[in-house]
Amino acid sequence: MALYSEKVMDHFKHPRNVGVIEDADGVGEVGNAKCGDIMKMYIKVRDGVLVDVKFETFGCGSAIASSSMATEMIKGKPLSEALELTNRAVAEALDGLPAHKLHCSVLAEQAVQAAILDYYTKNGIPYDKSKFRTCLDDEEET
Ligand code: FES
16 A cells, blocks of 8 residues: 555645735744754634735645645635644645645644634634644643
8 A cells, every 4th residue: 555645645746825925914933942943834814814825935845735635625615724734634634644744734733723823823813722722732820
């Protein structure tokens, strides 16, 4: 059996929504210290809906495929729904990732949450911390 599904290969070779949103409403950048991969997510929000999403990923093929799939899954969705996106859902939508590559999909989940958090923070919108499962991990209150 091939290590990577056809969907992973498709999103790796033809990533959707690659690029930068110059006037983004929120930007989230996350990285994995062990592998050194970095993912940056840009979002455009209108009336609580993600009208546009783009990403830049400096990383492995699984990270690129995960970010591509994640953008497809949240584009056009309300922020509340995008916050529910889990790395597991991204990996499942890609028809699976090898166990040692699951952390690549975690990066996608974190990047989406970080971009939404940035949007909330910049606009002074109160948010429920419990909805941010991952990207607040290393941001302990002082
Ligand atoms: Fe680290 Fe893929 S190997 S994000």
